[in-house]
Amino acid sequence: MRRFTVLFVLFMIMGCNSMATRKQKQMATDTFKVYPIGTVSKEDGHTYLVIDKEYLPALMGLERFSHVTVLYWFHLNDTPEKRAVLQVHPQGKKENPMRGVFATHSPMRPNLIAITRCKILSVKNNIVEVDKIDAFDKTPIIDLKN
Amino acid sequence: MRRFTVLFVLFMIMGCNSMATRKQKQMATDTFKVYPIGTVSKEDGHTYLVIDKEYLPALMGLERFSHVTVLYWFHLNDTPEKRAVLQVHPQGKKENPMRGVFATHSPMRPNLIAITRCKILSVKNNIVEVDKIDAFDKTPIIDLKN
Numbered sequence: 596m597r598r599f600t601v602l603f604v605l606f607m608i609m610g611c612n613s614m615a616t617r618k619q620k621q622m623a624t625d626t627f628k629v630y631p632i633g634t635v636s637k638e639d640g641h642t643y644l645v646i647d648k649e650y651l652p653a654l655m656g657l658e659r660f661s662h663v664t665v666l667y668w669f670h671l672n673d674t675p676e677k678r679a680v681l682q683v684h685p686q687g688k689k690e691n692p693m694r695g696v697f698a699t700h701s702p703m704r705p706n707l708i709a710i711t712r713c714k715i716l717s718v719k720n721n722i723v724e725v726d727k728i729d730a731f732d733k734t735p736i737i738d739l740k741n
Numbered sequence: 742m743r744r745f746t747v748l749f750v751l752f753m754i755m756g757c758n759s760m761a762t763r764k765q766k767q768m769a770t771d772t773f774k775v776y777p778i779g780t781v782s783k784e785d786g787h788t789y790l791v792i793d794k795e796y797l798p799a800l801m802g803l804e805r806f807s808h809v810t811v812l813y814w815f816h817l818n819d820t821p822e823k824r825a826v827l828q829v830h831p832q833g834k835k836e837n838p839m840r841g842v843f844a845t846h847s848p849m850r851p852n853l854i855a856i857t858r859c860k861i862l863s864v865k866n867n868i869v870e871v872d873k874i875d876a877f878d879k880t881p882i883i884d885l886k887n
Contacts, residue, residue, distance in 0.1 A: 698799075706776060708854065
C-alpha cells in the first residue's frame with residue numbers, strides 16, 4: 596500500500612510538471628509576449644509618457660529628436676470577444692460601410708497595438724513630455740521608436 | 742501513516758494548482774498576448790503576406806488601398822537575453838555612438854514589434870502581394886493597418 600502511494604505521489608508531481616511544460620511550449624509557439632514599458636499620464640493639461648525606470652537606458656539620445664512614434668496597447672478592448680471582431684464601421688460611424696479591421700486603424704483588432712506619432716516637449720530622466728496623444732490616461736505603453 | 746500520506750497528496754495537488762493560478766494571474770497583469778495573424782512568404786522574386794484563413798474577413802476592403810502598414814515580430818530575437826538589450830549602435834555600425842533602443846528602430850528591443858509600409862500589388866483571398874518587405878521569409882505577421 597505504501598509503495599502504491601509513493602508511486603501515486605511521484606506520478607502526480609510528474610503530471611503537474613509535464614502539464615506546465617506543455618502549456619509553456621504551446622504559449623511559446625502560438626503567442627508572443629508583450630511587456631508594458633510605461634504608462635500614459637495626463638495631468639493638469641500636460642501629457643507624459645512615464646517609462647518604467649528599468650528601461651531608462653533605452654531612452655538615451657531620444658532628447659535629440661523632435662518626434663517619437665509611440666506604440667500602446669488598447670487595454671480596454673483586451674477581451675476574447677472584442678479581439679474576435681474582424682469587421683467594423685470605420686470611425687465607428689454606421690454610415691461608413693463595414694470594412695475589415697486590417698483595412699482600418701480601428702481599436703478593435705486581434706492584436707491590440709496602436710501606433711501614433713507625438714511631438715516631444717522634453718525628456719527628463721524616465722519621463723517624456725509630449726504635446727498630446729490620442730490615448731486615455733493610464734494606457735500601457737509597449738514601445739517607442741524613432 | 743496512511744492519513745499523513747493522503748494529506749501529503751492533497752497538499753501536492755493544491756500546491757500545483759495554486760502555483761498555476763498564480764502564474765496565470767501574473768501573466769495576465771504583467772504581459773499582453775500577441776497572436777501571429779499570418780506569415781511573410783518570399784517565392785521566385787515575389788513577396789506575399791499570407792494571412793491565416795480565420796482572419797480573411799479582416800481583409801475586406803484592403804484591395805482599395807495602394808499601401809498597407811505591416812506589423813511583424815522580430816522572431817529571431819525572441820530570447821530573454823536579446824530582449825534585455827537596451828542600447829545599440831544604430832544600424833549595427835560601431836562608428837555610430839551607442840543610443841537607447843527607444844530612440845532607434847533597431848530589431849533589438851524589449852517588445853519585438855516591427856513596423857513597415859508596403860505597396861500593395863494585389864489582394865486575392867487571404868494573400869496580399871506586396872512589392873517588397875524588409876523582413877525575412879517566414880516572419881510572423883501580427884497586424885495590418887490602414
